[in-house]
Amino acid sequence: DIQMTQSPSSLSASVGDRVTITCRASQGISNDLAWYQQRPGKVPKLLIYGASTLQSGVPTRFSGSGSGTDFTLTISSLQPEDVATYYCQKYNRVPPFTFGPGTKVDIK
């Protein structure tokens, strides 16, 4: 099975900072990667799919890039409402549809 890793596991940044989270697949997964945001006590929310396509309604400060095994989620200007845990997920027609372990983002 393909394993998904994320780094860092947590980070603390100031409002307005640029934040980058990395997700790595143990084997190539083309662009079959999604990113989710889970605010404390809330349900996960889709941010990005196809590695770089912004889900409708998601603020444009969020962006995704990468292909194959290495992917990034970038928040161009961190806002207080972005405090959350962010997960990547391999999602295609080949199970399992593994999530990364998550990256917790806090405000400094």
Add this chain to the structure above:
Amino acid sequence: EVQLVESGGGLVKPGGSLRLSCAASGFAFSLYNMNWVRQAPGKGLEWISYISSSNNIIYYADSVKGRFTLSRDNAKNSLFLQMDSLRAEDTAVYYCAREAHNFGYLKIDSWGQGTLVTVSS
């Protein structure tokens, strides 16, 4: 508006069984593939099962294979997860989640609020 409402969670003893349901509304349920994802307390997300729209393709994570059974009733817009031989490590919030696709890419675009399953003696 897409709505997914899970039910059936609760406290169960190790080795016991529980049946979760997910009631879907606001979209053509029979046209969508569906998933269950769980989250143990304070832990990350774990995908556990997938079922195709027509009920003919079902996948399970290794952690639940042979113990959990996923099914759906398209006439009743409902998804079911039969959980047998439950273990303490199955304790989690269980989310029903809808698959969608755009531009050839797949995604989970809608989630229910979740139902808590606690396995404890």
